[in-house]
Amino acid sequence: MMTQTNPPATGQAAPSGDDENFTEATRIPLWDPEQDDVLVCRQVRQETHDVKTFVFSAREPRAFRFYPGQYMTFELPVEGMVTRSYTISGSAARPYRIEITVKRVPGGPGSNWLHDYMLPGKEVNVSGPFGEFTTDATGEEKLLFISAGSGITPMMSMTRTACDLSEPSDLCFIHAARTPADIIFRDELSLLAAQNPGLKLAFTCSTAAAHHSWSGYTGRFNIQMLSLMLPDFKERKVFCCGPAPFMEGVRNMLRDTGFDMEKYYEESFDFGAETAGTFEEPVAAPEISGQTFRVSFTKTGHVVECGPGMTVLSAAREAGILPMSSCQRGICGTCKSKLISGEVDMQHGGGIRQREIDQGKVLICCSTPLSDIEVEL
Numbered sequence: 001m002m003t004q005t006n007p008p009a010t011g012q013a014a015p016s017g018d019d020e021n022f023t024e025a026t027r028i029p030l031w032d033p034e035q036d037d038v039l040v041c042r043q044v045r046q047e048t049h050d051v052k053t054f055v056f057s058a059r060e061p062r063a064f065r066f067y068p069g070q071y072m073t074f075e076l077p078v079e080g081m082v083t084r085s086y087t088i089s090g091s092a093a094r095p096y097r098i099e100i101t102v103k104r105v106p107g108g109p110g111s112n113w114l115h116d117y118m119l120p121g122k123e124v125n126v127s128g129p130f131g132e133f134t135t136d137a138t139g140e141e142k143l144l145f146i147s148a149g150s151g152i153t154p155m156m157s158m159t160r161t162a163c164d165l166s167e168p169s170d171l172c173f174i175h176a177a178r179t180p181a182d183i184i185f186r187d188e189l190s191l192l193a194a195q196n197p198g199l200k201l202a203f204t205c206s207t208a209a210a211h212h213s214w215s216g217y218t219g220r221f222n223i224q225m226l227s228l229m230l231p232d233f234k235e236r237k238v239f240c241c242g243p244a245p246f247m248e249g250v251r252n253m254l255r256d257t258g259f260d261m262e263k264y265y266e267e268s269f270d271f272g273a274e275t276a277g278t279f280e281e282p283v284a285a286p287e288i289s290g291q292t293f294r295v296s297f298t299k300t301g302h303v304v305e306c307g308p309g310m311t312v313l314s315a316a317r318e319a320g321i322l323p324m325s326s327c328q329r330g331i332c333g334t335c336k337s338k339l340i341s342g343e344v345d346m347q348h349g350g351g352i353r354q355r356e357i358d359q360g361k362v363l364i365c366c367s368t369p370l371s372d373i374e375v376e377l
């Protein structure tokens, strides 16, 4: 699962529907995240042996407004219904389509369903865009993007957007893959780097034995490689995305060099991190009465006590239940569940529509019980 562990990277707020500074170049209506929720698949591209890009647009032409690095949450009709978030990998300067790039995770219901069943013409319900992991690579600041595996997607969107809008002023993009055949967007990134002198590119592969033509860096990404690739890395703002162990390695490596970690931003796709309890604590609402309430999960049959100020998600975890969740701040909508009875105080951050609230849905990551409750989970 992916989460933001930093405050907004640029201090920017996500674009809102009533932002008057947004230029409308055409008369194509805007996608309204509160009302619109259906995307139609228009194209599927095989990127590597286990990665595909899916290109969507709205049923009728709509302009999407998103910051590069933001993601959307998809409802996929597998195992009943699963909700999965995917970063928009396309350019924010091409606002009529939404591209996502998905790695097939062995045994994973959502990614396998997309790979096997999402074809041109198919529709899917989505919400978003959400997220705060973004930066402007055309600005004055010196930037360093470090990604691994499918963690390349937010950086790819930022890079494509910067190249579409003007030229990245001083951006170094380092991507780590397992083998040369696993490097996503290799040709396109190489072309962008050839066309944009402000974009410097480096790939590193953990193993390249079977690829005799590989002349790039080989082995685990480390400080010697970074110093060779980019001697001025300490002067840069760093954006990192990839599996939790990779990001932990990058964090430790930078910290050991005395890098100013205030200039380090990261986002992770890793569920493991969450179950290991290394995510940010879910938002706890202010203590209301000091009372404890009973939370019944109707599908699993679990009943847990929810202490004062504790979210329903925290209570579930304490009882050993691991409901799907992601941002833990009421933004992404992953933990949306049906409240069958009782009342909660929900302090969400935009991840649920009013009409869904009216239908009795709640985000359990930011909801604290105000009475005994029953949740369809």
Ligand SMILES: Cc1cc2nc3c(=O)[nH]c(=O)nc-3n(C[C@H](O)[C@H](O)[C@H](O)COP(=O)(O)OP(=O)(O)OC[C@H]3O[C@@H](n4cnc5c(N)ncnc54)[C@H](O)[C@@H]3O)c2cc1C
Residues within 6 Å of the ligand: 001, 002, 003, 071, 082, 084, 085, 086, 087, 088, 100, 101, 102, 103, 104, 105, 107, 108, 109, 110, 111, 112, 149, 150, 153, 154, 269, 270, 271, 272, 326, 332
């Ligand atoms: C905000 C956000 C943005 C995301 N953006 C992308 C994206 O751009 N591209 C993308 O491919 N995925 C992305 N993900 C991950 C995606 O939401 C799913 O978790 C992923 O597709 C696996 O779903 P699944 O149902 O197939 O497997 P699950 O049942 O959800 O997971 C199966 C196992 O695979 C692990 N896993 C999950 N995701 C990955 C991964 N990407 N690589 C390796 N192991 C993984 C999990 O830890 C779990 O153990 C994003 C997640 C979040 C929260």
